Amino acid sequence: MKVTIIGTGYVGLVTGACLAEVGNEVFCLDLDQHKVDLLNHGVIPIHEAGLEELVARNRASGRLIFSSDIAASVEHGDIQFIAVGTPPDKDGAADLQYVFAAARHIGKYMDGYKVVVDKSTVPVGTAHRVREVILEQLAARGSTIDFAVVSNPEFLKEGAAIEDFMRPDRIVIGCDETFGGQRARSMMKQLYLPFNRNRERTFWMDVRSAEFTKYAANAMLATRISFMNELANLADKVGVDIEAVRHGIGSDPRIGYSFLYAGCGYGGSCFPKDVQALRHTGAQYDHKMQILQAVAEVNERQKHVLGRKIIQRFGDDLGRRHFAIWGLAFKPNTDDMRYAPSRALLRQLLKRGASVAVYDPVATKEARRVLQEDFAEMPHLLEQIRFCDSALQALQDADALAIVTEWKAFRSPDLNQIKNLLKEPVIFDGRNLFEPWAMANAGIEYHGIGRTAIKHT
Ligand SMILES: NC(=O)c1ccc[n+]([C@@H]2O[C@H](COP(=O)([O-])OP(=O)(O)OC[C@H]3O[C@@H](n4cnc5c(N)ncnc54)[C@H](O)[C@@H]3O)[C@@H](O)[C@H]2O)c1
Numbered sequence: 001m002k003v004t005i006i007g008t009g010y011v012g013l014v015t016g017a018c019l020a021e022v023g024n025e026v027f028c029l030d031l032d033q034h035k036v037d038l039l040n041h042g043v044i045p046i047h048e049a050g051l052e053e054l055v056a057r058n059r060a061s062g063r064l065i066f067s068s069d070i071a072a073s074v075e076h077g078d079i080q081f082i083a084v085g086t087p088p089d090k091d092g093a094a095d096l097q098y099v100f101a102a103a104r105h106i107g108k109y110m111d112g113y114k115v116v117v118d119k120s121t122v123p124v125g126t127a128h129r130v131r132e133v134i135l136e137q138l139a140a141r142g143s144t145i146d147f148a149v150v151s152n153p154e155f156l157k158e159g160a161a162i163e164d165f166m167r168p169d170r171i172v173i174g175c176d177e178t179f180g181g182q183r184a185r186s187m188m189k190q191l192y193l194p195f196n197r198n199r200e201r202t203f204w205m206d207v208r209s210a211e212f213t214k215y216a217a218n219a220m221l222a223t224r225i226s227f228m229n230e231l232a233n234l235a236d237k238v239g240v241d242i243e244a245v246r247h248g249i250g251s252d253p254r255i256g257y258s259f260l261y262a263g264c265g266y267g268g269s270c271f272p273k274d275v276q277a278l279r280h281t282g283a284q285y286d287h288k289m290q291i292l293q294a295v296a297e298v299n300e301r302q303k304h305v306l307g308r309k310i311i312q313r314f315g316d317d318l319g320r321r322h323f324a325i326w327g328l329a330f331k332p333n334t335d336d337m338r339y340a341p342s343r344a345l346l347r348q349l350l351k352r353g354a355s356v357a358v359y360d361p362v363a364t365k366e367a368r369r370v371l372q373e374d375f376a377e378m379p380h381l382l383e384q385i386r387f388c389d390s391a392l393q394a395l396q397d398a399d400a401l402a403i404v405t406e407w408k409a410f411r412s413p414d415l416n417q418i419k420n421l422l423k424e425p426v427i428f429d430g431r432n433l434f435e436p437w438a439m440a441n442a443g444i445e446y447h448g449i450g451r452t453a454i455k456h457t
């Protein structure tokens with residue numbers, strides 16, 4: 001099928017490459033000319049396992065092209081995916097300006113029937129507004145061309161994006177009579193056939209319910225994490241091991257093990273903004289989302305828990321202290337720094353005068369960029385950060401090690417080397433990678449999240 005993807009970011013690029021891989025002719029549009037140029041030179045602007053090979057293979061076959069030519073992009077695809085960003089605006093609502101700009105472009109240039117698919121995460125009612133925007137453009141041209149608007153939210157996780165797209169848990173498609181009906185439904189069905197071979201994964205529903213399902217999924221996952229983080233903080237006070245509790249409750253199939261890891265808070269481009277946006281939808285309908293308010297507040301606090309543990313241990317004046325930090329990205333297998341908990345920790349430590357040596361396997365370049373922005377008003381603090389090429393290098397002469405991202409490479413370190421390189425054998429583990437008893441046996445003072453701190457004796 002002929003498909004256009006508008007917006008070639010995480011979601012657009014993965015969607016485009018995966019749809020090309022199963023045989024479609026895909027046109028990826030982006031207004032960021034630099035990004036388009038990189039992609040046309042085979043350079044992938046993000047770190048995502050397997051993406052480079054997938055893009056190269058499909059570019060070589062001619063099934064995947066990148067361009068900033070709006071008119072050509074609208075002409076190309078019978079199906080037009082809108083996969084642009086929906087960042088939070090100043091009130092926490094989803095900023096839909098990029099979605100509507102894409103809709104305007106479609107309305108301005110379309111010359112035949114199109115199925116317009118909202119793939120971006122957008123609040124309930126957005127498909128209706130996208131339809132209105134397209135209709136306005138058509139009316140301005142005196143045109144009555146038929147089109148459909150469909151909601152097809154994306155559930156991929158960064159770091160496992162290709163696997164998630166190729167073998168999704170579910171494909172949610174909102175398609176109803178108001179916006180498109182049977183013709184759009186059969187085109188969407190055909191497009192997703194290759195992803196339904198093993199079993200039917202598509203859930204058909206009305207457009208508004210599909211839009212809501214995306215927020216419901218992210219809000220539920222964020223709630224589980226904040227719930228566990230709140231329990232972990234209490235566990236620390238009452239002398240309970242949150243990891244034992246996680247096993248104890250996760251074994252109940254009604255609860256399950258996923259997304260129950262306590263830590264130093266959730267980050268990323270989705271949970272923080274989507275929780276806020278859903279709260280905002282609640283406010284618009286005079287319906288206070290009390291649980292989600294607590295979820296967001298607990299998470300904000302949680303991002304500071306690791307820093308607070310460090311301050312408790314070393315005092316508020318960190319002027320002569322130096323710390324090693326492992327992990328900068330908001331989670332492993334990505335270089336994404338959006339809302340990463342490491343940013344909150346750095347702010348806490350640097351403002352108190354500490355210096356830090358940081359290491360992340362892939363996010364260093366992106367971290368340098370976002371930290372310039374974070375410390376734009378206090379640029380001198382950036383001089384207190386040293387970016388290292390290896391985890392061991394970061395440990396040299398540090399007073400303690402803090403772990404912020406659960407990269408696999410951090411899971412089984414040589415404890416003797418850690419002890420030899422650190423000035424004091426102290427670890428603050430924001431992702432509970434290690435067992436307190438193993439640390440105690442190794443003579444390391446260990447502070448996890450919700451794991452009774454065992455002091456080095
Ligand atoms: N990142 C994820 O893991 C993920 C997963 C599921 C859903 N989502 C949702 O998908 C959407 C996209 O997220 P993302 O992380 O891919 O965003 P992104 O910021 O990585 O990419 C968006 C891209 O759209 C481009 N763009 C903006 N306006 C445009 C226009 N009018 N025409 C063409 N290109 C335009 C930008 O230049 C940018 O390259 C968001 O709504 C997000 O919430 C993201």
Ligand SMILES: O=c1ccn([C@@H]2O[C@H](COP(=O)(O)OP(=O)(O)O[C@H]3O[C@H](CO)[C@@H](O)[C@H](O)[C@H]3O)[C@@H](O)[C@H]2O)c(=O)[nH]1
Pocket residue numbers: 121154155156157158159218221225258259260261262263264265266267268269270271330331
């Ligand atoms: O038990 C857990 C699981 C995750 N996290 C943290 O939660 C954040 C988000 O993790 P994850 O969900 O794996 O990453 P995302 O790539 O942001 O993916 C989420 O957001 C996407 C964008 O909407 C959705 O498509 C995905 O389904 C949804 O998992 C990260 O900071 C993790 O460290 C925890 O603290 N504890």
